[in-house]
Amino acid sequence: MDQEFVPIGPVDTTTVVVAGYVQQQPGGGGYVQQPITQPPVADTHIHVSTDSRMGVWSSGLCGCLTSPIGCLCACCCPVCYSCFISDKLGESICLPCCVPGYLTTLRSVMRTRHNIPGSVMGDCCITCWCQCCAVTQMSRHHDFAANRLVSTNATVITGS
Structure with missing residues (x-):
């Protein structure tokens, strides 16, 4: 055919x-x-990495010392910091207040977008036992990816 x-x-x-x-x-x-x-082909709005290589987190789960203010905010008020992260990822700011298991969902979405290997069960365990570390890792990775995208798309304009 x-x-x-x-x-x-x-x-x-x-x-x-x-x-x-x-x-x-x-x-x-x-x-x-x-x-x-x-x-x-219909235009879709799925934000999946087109890079076929496997991605990695920009920093480790316990890399809180690279962003001490984020770590402090995540430890003192995890729900407020989760609302902040949810907004950074383009999701509803109300997600942490309205959706059970929101952090597992956010982490899985971020892994999918950046082609990072893992599983929903792994995300669930990490977000249940190390919530502050998981949230700050997601924030650091988002900032790293955003900075990398800006530097990749930067153009130099020279005057004559």
């Missing part, structure tokens, strides 16, 4: 895609139909 698309008609044709078929209307009128070999 694999068909090859071959353009038909003169250069001044109008091309329209209707119900999976390419319809070209030559200058003389009438439509010529030819099936499309692959269906059009």
Whole structure:
């Protein structure tokens, strides 16, 4: 069923895609139909890394000393800091207050976005037993990834 698309008609044709078929209307009128070999791909908003390599966390689980203020905030008021992290990740700021197991969910989403190996069970254990460390690790990784993205997309403009 694999068909090859071959353009038909003169250069001044109008091309329209209707119900999976390419319809070209030559200058003389009438439509010529030819099936499309692959269906059009819908625009999705899934933020999954296109890099096929496995990612890693930018810092270890116990790397709290690299961000002592974040660690202090996470230890003193974990729910408030979790709201802050949820907002940084583009999720609802109310997520920690409304969703049971929110931290496991956030960690799994972050792992998926950055192609970091692991499991939901591992995320659950880490977030249950080391909540402060897990939240600060996620914050550090988000900041690292955001800074890396900015430096990758930076362009240099020189004047003459």
